[in-house]
Amino acid sequence: MKKLHLLPTVALISVILLGAMFMYVVEDIPAFGDPNSPPNKYVPLPISIDADGLADSLDAGVVPAELKSEIAEIGYTRENHFPSLEEGNYKIDKTEEGWDVLIMKEEKYYPGPEKWYFIKEELGGKLKVYRYSIPVRWQEKTEEETELPNMVTSGLADYRSYDTMYEEAVIFTAAISVIMLLRRREKL
Amino acid sequence: MLPIEQFPVLVVAISLLSALTILLAGWINKKSCFFISLATITFQFILSIFILHHVLTVGTIHYWLGGWRPPWGIEYVVDALNAYVLIIILFLSLLAAIYSKRSVEHEIDEKKLVTFYTLFQLLVTGLAGVVVTGDLFNMYVLLEVCSLAAYALIAVAGGRALKASYNYLVMGAIGVCFYLLGIAFLYSVTGTLNMGDMRLLLPALYGNKGVQLAFVFMFIGLGIKAAFFPLHTWQPDAYTYAPSAITVIISTAMAKASIYALIRIIFSVFTVDFITLFAPIADIISWVAAIAMIFGSILAIAQFNLKRMLAYSSIANIGYIMLGVGLSTSTTLGLTPALMHILNHALMKGCLFMAACGFIYKADLRDIRDLVGLARRMPYTCFAFLLAALSMIGFPPSVGFVTKLYLIFAALDAGKYIFIAVIFFSTLLMIVYFWHVIEIMYIRVEEGGEKEISVTEVPRSMFIPGLVLAFLCFIVGIIWLIGTPMPLMDAINSGLGLGVVP
């Protein structure tokens, strides 16, 4: 009698389970090629307050106190090592879609202002706040900060250079492992 | 910037540079490898003590690698939890390095010494790196450094170790891939990779299904690495057939680093709110941990191979740690029992494996039934084994006793009395299998037909680390009972938002 094929059964069950899990999450995955999705441009913060009066203040270049306290409530404060919205520390650029809040960086070598928050007036007269995500800075500042036209290179070897260093360590480990497992000659 | 804030990165980077140096220095002189490795790990250990002191007196270290601010670059965050686990890992690595000197010469070809120590140093690099980092993707890369080194180091013993290592490689790679997939889901909804940043962005997205799936994937992935109960299938073989020094380091330091990663993901990225909000995740963890405690102990009783018995005992002990994690959300003790057992289990299991490998070193004694009357021939090793086994059983005032006491306090505090029964039952099973070994070693007299074993004590560099650990089992137990490290535990608990039950 042929014995039960245990492993294919286990594999089939796990594949079906995983497939069901992926079916479950598909609604919350950002659509393909969305230029405004969180990984590509900005993340919505859970802030939504009435715009009346505040828009004028934003036009005048001042972040209103209500917004400031809402942002601090999320945890973007000095204690959490995020830049604060102190007077004179930021400036506001008005664009077609909304207001960009630029904050002075605290990096020693690149103190210039950079995009942090994006405030947009939505249909119901509500203000919505977004936080810019990583590629925005990489795309806009890479030439200015590293003089490299290729963002993948500058990201790989400068902004996230520490990862790359250990990536080299991984390939080094693999080479040494293969030497240890297979080489039988005197050297090494 | 204070010079001491450079130490977390130096701990990892100097270790990597040392690994390269070992490869080149081994070309000139094979003997130098061990000393370079030992010196580096000692240096790292000293640095880690300074880091803990700085974290406790001044505060959390935030270190921006390359000078880039966190969401754009990589950040190292060292708080009390990191510093505590870092010290444990480096201390155990140090003892394993001392232990490896003679055992490796005995077990491994002389030709492979250079590559062995290179990989050993890379393993320590990876472990230290996993612990200090504050970036999810960086943690993935460093997990892979230490896993790859571990696969090769297990396989170097040859024979059945190859299959064990292959199984570990497939399971470990799937685990790490699940972790990577979890990062992908989190990244697709938050657009960041930094743990602190993600912690702030996630609360608004707890209802997002991608985030929930990411939690499941990360838990499964790191659970495979940590050999948590249903995912432990690679673990007994790998621990049994690996070379001695490697068994010691992967069963203590590496298992602890994976558990640390799991705790960091659960409490620092997803926070307590998430695991209490939707499903009773903490309860599920506790129940699985309870099954692991009993399952591991029962299988340990069935083993004749000493190292395999200890490997199954490890599964039970990972269950103890995870029970602490599961109970942490509903007691005022918080993570204290789990964190205690991270240290305690490292001390006890390191000592037990050192002793078990000492028996193999001298007389190739793998089977428990062959250990008859060994206590008279190898008094120090057997004494270390005895102390650690008593500690494992829970003999007061040892570390095992302290863990069980605090776990019982936590279960009482949480009102989950069933787990007290589980702890008692598991202790009973532990007494059965450890007492069996102790009885054979100390009490049973050789019968006439038994084969004569003419062994003497193992070399000094092999039994002294074991004895140090054995005495530490009791000294640390007393220190826990006095309560000296409690401010550290409170700092960790408050940092993770635990210990406050509404």
Place this chain on the structure above:
Amino acid sequence: MIEWIAQHIVAKYNFWIAIVIMLTGLYATIAKGNLLKKLIGLTIFQTSIFLFYISLSDVGTLAGLGLHYGTAPIVWEEGIHKGYMYVNPLPHVLMLTGIVVSAATTAVGLALVVRLYEEYGTLEEERIMEKEMEIERRGT
């Protein structure tokens, strides 16, 4: 229903393709008895994750019809004026690291497979288990 399909299956085809490849790889990794085939399955599994990451970085909406076109993230002033957008460089960076890790894992796995073949003379898992059992029986 049609709307749901258009929204979640057609518009997210990147996700579904990655999932199908991933499940194929996972099935092969677990179910196959041949050690080399297991390793191939593992590589497929890892590669599908890279595909998912890379597809997250695209910014072209309905490439052909739509408003935006994604282009390689290399500074190119002329392109910006023509309405091109740079794709997100971060997943590329991450996946360059991931590819190296995958290659390294495969290399170590292959080395182990070579050693296992030398040791047992076969790559079928069942045969290896049988031989291990035999060795154990002979040992005791």
Place this chain on the structure above:
Amino acid sequence: MSTEKRIQERDVVIQTIAKLMIPFIQLYGLYVMVGTEGAGGGFQGGTVLAASFILLVVAFGVDKGRMKMPEGWNAVFKSLGLYLYAGVGGLLCIIFSLGKAEYLNYCAIPLAKIIGGPATRGFWVGNIVEVGIGVTVMAAFVSIFYDLVRKEEKKEAKE
């Protein structure tokens, strides 16, 4: 007649083509590795360079390949790339700035005082870090390939 010899006699076409191709492949690898203007980088360039050595081995056999790229050099290259990256690039930043600057912060290198911070970063990343990555990757892949190939050869020799 041994297998090795027979193969060599049979493959005159491949050997000639390989001889012609290898310098161009290596040149292209170096271009990909150092040219930060376009797509490419250390890892890709290193892989192309490694492929050229693999082509050498495929066409001429392992022994001749090993004469061109001895394993000793390989080990040195592997370490050298990482030394360039982690030691020269990383630790020197801390040392030069006396513990003030972060690890891998190339602005702290004295060169920055002459040509400015961003230019230093670009120079360092394009010419030193990428070359370090490329050298390590090339040496590691070639070494892995040698070790995986050599076993089979030994078996054939035994038969």
